[in-house]
Amino acid sequence: MNTDRTKANPHQIVIVTGPSGAGRSTAINALEDLGFEAIDNLPLSLIPRLLDGPPLTRSVALGVDVRNRDFTTKALMQLVDALPAQTDAEVSLLYLNAREDVLIRRYSETRRPHPMAPNESLQEGIRRERELLGAIQSRSDVVIETSDLSPHELRDELTTLFAAPDGTRMSVLLNSFSYKRGVPHGVDMVYDCRFLRNPHWEPDLRSLTGKDQRVANYVTDDERFDAFFEKINDLTDLLLPAFHDEGKSYLTIGLGCTGGKHRSVAVAEMMGKTLANKGWQVSIRHRELERQAKPGSGDT
Structure with missing residues (x-):
């Protein structure tokens, strides 16, 4: 690993994922407020092209979930493994999780069909998605359990993790x-x-x-x-x-x-x-x- 990476490029690439309803949109918005360039639902195959060219001038937050048209667990894991070789920025995988009862309540409030079960029960969609994302959770650099967090508390935690005052302090x-x-x-x-x-x-x-x-x-x-x-x-x-x-x-x-x-x-x-x-x-x-x-x- 390049021990001078932070000095050469202090920027970060944070890939945000997790089950629908766990707070991914809130996290993306919070990171954008911290000065990140936020891009949501970009196809996985286009992310490497995003990093081609000159070094980043801003940190980047990328929202990724099962709605991405080319999303698979294997493709995301391969992307996360490959990105550090392509950029000097620190690459992190952020996983937002929540209990099933919380996901059901949050999704029920939106009255929208679940992307993993548009014509079936909400519970079935949540279980399919959690099964699909299980391997990603275990590979993530940061896992935040949002079940008992308000949006404000989640923002505070993200600020602590990703917004060091001078850009260099851990x-x-x-x-x-x-x-x-x-x-x-x-x-x-x-x-x-x-x-x-x-x-x-x-x-x-x-x-x-x-x-x-x-x-x-x-x-x-x-x-x-x-x-x-x-x-x-x-x-x-x-x-x-x-x-x-x-x-x-x-x-x-x-x-x-x-x-x-x-x-x-x-x-x-x-x-x-x-x-x-x-x-x-x-x-x-x-x-x-x-x-x-x-x-x-x-x-x-």
């Missing part, structure tokens, strides 16, 4: 999560917080979250915490500049525990403050808190 997203629900897609690094003592078993702390100072104090009082926090920060200090030099414009760090409510949230909040104090552009997401998990479902 953005860092910290994402706390529950191992019960699996590691989030698109995470670059994961730190496991399950060995720390668990506030879930303290009646006075169970209903609180890792954002509460009492929970944070309980977590940091674990005799193993100081060494753990020092080591993950040392590792992060080593790796973030290296990823930045490789041309990455964003990096996602996952922090997991059993329930995604206490320990991982507390550590993510503390880590976010530490990184921000060192000058990194940081945003924090707490996946399980956003889903408004019921009290008693586990710890963090």
